[in-house]
Amino acid sequence: MTIKRLGVFPIIALLIVLALPLTALAADRVRIGTAGKGAWEAAVPWLGQQTGIFAKHDIDVEVFYTDGSTKALEGVIGGSIDVAIGVNVANFIGAVVKGAPVVMICGIFTGLSDTLWYVRADNPIRSVKDLTENSTVGYGTAGSYNQIAGLALLDQAGAKSKMVAAGSSSAVLTLVMSGQIDVGFNGNGLMGVPEFQKNEVRIIARGDDIEAFRGLTVRGFVTSKSLLAEHRDVLLRFVQAYQETIDWMYKDQRAVEMYAKEFNLPPDEIARLMPVFYPKSAFGIQPVNGIDRSVEQGLQFKRISKQPTDEQLAAAFDIIWTPEQK
Amino acid sequence: MRMLQSLDLAGAVSTRVSAASRPPKWRARPWVPRVVGLGTLVCLLVVLEGLCAAGRVNPFLVPAPSTIIASFPMLLVEHHLPQRFASTIAKVCAAALLAVLLGGFLGWAFYRSRNMRLAFRSWVVGLNASPSILLYPLFLIIFGRGAGTIVALGVISALPPIVLKTSEGLLATRRVLLDVGRSFNLTAFQQFRLVQFPAALPIIFTGVRIGLIYAVITVVGVEYLLAYGGLGELVPDLADRFEIPAMYAAIIFVILVSAGFQFVVQKVERWLQSV
Numbered sequence: 142m143t144i145k146r147l148g149v150f151p152i153i154a155l156l157i158v159l160a161l162p163l164t165a166l167a168a169d170r171v172r173i174g175t176a177g178k179g180a181w182e183a184a185v186p187w188l189g190q191q192t193g194i195f196a197k198h199d200i201d202v203e204v205f206y207t208d209g210s211t212k213a214l215e216g217v218i219g220g221s222i223d224v225a226i227g228v229n230v231a232n233f234i235g236a237v238v239k240g241a242p243v244v245m246i247c248g249i250f251t252g253l254s255d256t257l258w259y260v261r262a263d264n265p266i267r268s269v270k271d272l273t274e275n276s277t278v279g280y281g282t283a284g285s286y287n288q289i290a291g292l293a294l295l296d297q298a299g300a301k302s303k304m305v306a307a308g309s310s311s312a313v314l315t316l317v318m319s320g321q322i323d324v325g326f327n328g329n330g331l332m333g334v335p336e337f338q339k340n341e342v343r344i345i346a347r348g349d350d351i352e353a354f355r356g357l358t359v360r361g362f363v364t365s366k367s368l369l370a371e372h373r374d375v376l377l378r379f380v381q382a383y384q385e386t387i388d389w390m391y392k393d394q395r396a397v398e399m400y401a402k403e404f405n406l407p408p409d410e411i412a413r414l415m416p417v418f419y420p421k422s423a424f425g426i427q428p429v430n431g432i433d434r435s436v437e438q439g440l441q442f443k444r445i446s447k448q449p450t451d452e453q454l455a456a457a458f459d460i461i462w463t464p465e466q467k
Numbered sequence: 468m469r470m471l472q473s474l475d476l477a478g479a480v481s482t483r484v485s486a487a488s489r490p491p492k493w494r495a496r497p498w499v500p501r502v503v504g505l506g507t508l509v510c511l512l513v514v515l516e517g518l519c520a521a522g523r524v525n526p527f528l529v530p531a532p533s534t535i536i537a538s539f540p541m542l543l544v545e546h547h548l549p550q551r552f553a554s555t556i557a558k559v560c561a562a563a564l565l566a567v568l569l570g571g572f573l574g575w576a577f578y579r580s581r582n583m584r585l586a587f588r589s590w591v592v593g594l595n596a597s598p599s600i601l602l603y604p605l606f607l608i609i610f611g612r613g614a615g616t617i618v619a620l621g622v623i624s625a626l627p628p629i630v631l632k633t634s635e636g637l638l639a640t641r642r643v644l645l646d647v648g649r650s651f652n653l654t655a656f657q658q659f660r661l662v663q664f665p666a667a668l669p670i671i672f673t674g675v676r677i678g679l680i681y682a683v684i685t686v687v688g689v690e691y692l693l694a695y696g697g698l699g700e701l702v703p704d705l706a707d708r709f710e711i712p713a714m715y716a717a718i719i720f721v722i723l724v725s726a727g728f729q730f731v732v733q734k735v736e737r738w739l740q741s742v
Binding site: 211219235236239283315319321322444 | 525526527528604607608611612613694700703704706707708709710711
């Protein structure tokens with residue numbers, strides 16, 4: 142009997158049999174959206190994959206770099222992204238108030254130690270006290286934590302300067318260096334930025350200077366309610382793998398070397414500055430602290446349109462895991 | 468007799484056939500296409516409203532048409548829609564004016580100089596086929612984050628069709644018309660103003676219309692990218708605030724502005740042809 146007479150069915154059956162073990166071995170894929178490509182914080186998924194930590198937890202991560210965490214949150218709402226990383230808590234509550242079917246499953250960063258505001262070295266502005274009504278302060282995208290942080294910084298200093306949406310950190314740097322805006326922000330402690338190394342820019346404020354953000358969980362992971370209901374176990378493994386990767390990044394010197402090599406940054410500078418801007422105490426899977434303060438900030442800076450109800454807030458946060466639960 | 472009867476029968480049949488093949492009178496009415504178009508839109512909106520009311524679509528992502536319409540007052544009051552409209556339309560007009568002047572001149576130069584046409588026409592065609600909006604980082608450095616960059620990119624995107632269609636229109640002027648002009652001893656300027664330009668006007672305006680469509684798209688698109696003033700900035704701002712019904716309302720407004728702009732251009736074309 143020839144293959145032709147047998148038909149294609151045996152071949153298909155053979156292929157199915159061969160594919161079965163592969164299916165059984167396939168890891169659960171999690172599509173994540175994160176802003177700040179090249180930042181230490183955004184390097185976690187990449188490092189976790191490189192070191193096989195995610196694979197160990199049977200997770201396969203697909204990373205989408207977005208222009209601001211709000212875009213990642215929009216991706217979750219639209220269904221193209223499973224988990225939005227580093228979403229500003231106040232902005233997230235603003236989406237919940239509008240009826241977005243999303244839930245925050247953990248916090249990831251406390252305070253604003255990673256954020257800096259700077260001017261070009263020849264700019265007369267030396268601190269936030271020198272900002273005038275004519276000064277322009279850049280931020281990423283509407284609703285990003287750096288916008289709210291910038292507004293809080295101006296509010297604390299009593300400055301009435303104009304906030305300008307300027308896009309990514311590198312776009313902001315271009316605008317500052319070309320004199321189109323006065324003050325730029327950087328959410329990675331200016332690590333590896335040549336202009337910072339050559340003293341062409343001057344830091345005028347740090348995120349830690351803003352009292353309103355001290356001890357506050359500013360960013361977290363957001364997923365859709367339906368995904369959490371259907372795949373809670375997958376998300377749990379994802380979050381645990383994420384934390385294990387962070388632990389490894391602070392324990393093993395190879396993390397700095399790999400990160401510096403991948404993003405073409407000076408490893409010595411990263412090793413020196415990383416603990417300052419990303420202290421281990423601030424960075425990691427954590428409960429979401431200070432939700433009331435985030436609501437206040439969101440209302441004050443018009444990221445939240447109206448006071449959320451207790452029911453809305455209760456449904457908005459479902460912390461699936463923290464390292465204390467080990 | 469039988470033959471006559473059959474002829475009568477044939478005549479009656481042919482009359483019936485011709486009556487049947489003739490379209491009903493209502494089909495010839497000029498308002499029919501408009502009613503059909505508008506009716507289709509209304510039907511789609513009613514279906515969408517029904518799907519939203521029945522919970523068949525996520526109202527957060529696709530709000531009901533009634534919610535979208537209800538958000539227009541908020542756009543007017545809270546988001547300063549008239550000021551934004553004025554800002555965008557000013558940039559579009561500036562880009563359109565510059566593109567028409569520059570494109571008209573270059574199109575005329577292409578018509579006048581064969582060498583120039585052969586040397587640069589493919590460049591213009593290439594520019595027409597390329598997404599010029601990607602040049603915005605370069606223009607950002609040259610003109611800064613402001614209206615200059617937006618207008619410049621609007622001009623760049625509108626220019627190619629105007630240049631190409633202007634030269635095409637002038638080259639396509641029928642020889643007999645030029646000969647008539649010469650027989651009246653017209654000067655070169657008179658020949659251009661009274662013969663060539665009117666003859667080329669329909670083709671030139673095809674280019675102008677396409678160019679203006681590009682200009683509107685580019686101006687709104689770059690406003691979106693730069694988050695700078697106007698209607699283009701409004702849409703992502705509303706999206707980032709999760710004001711989804713208002714965002715759709717803003718998008719609808721942009722579409723209406725674009726359609727209105729085309730309507731005005733058509734009116735200008737008809738007026739110029741009548742003059």
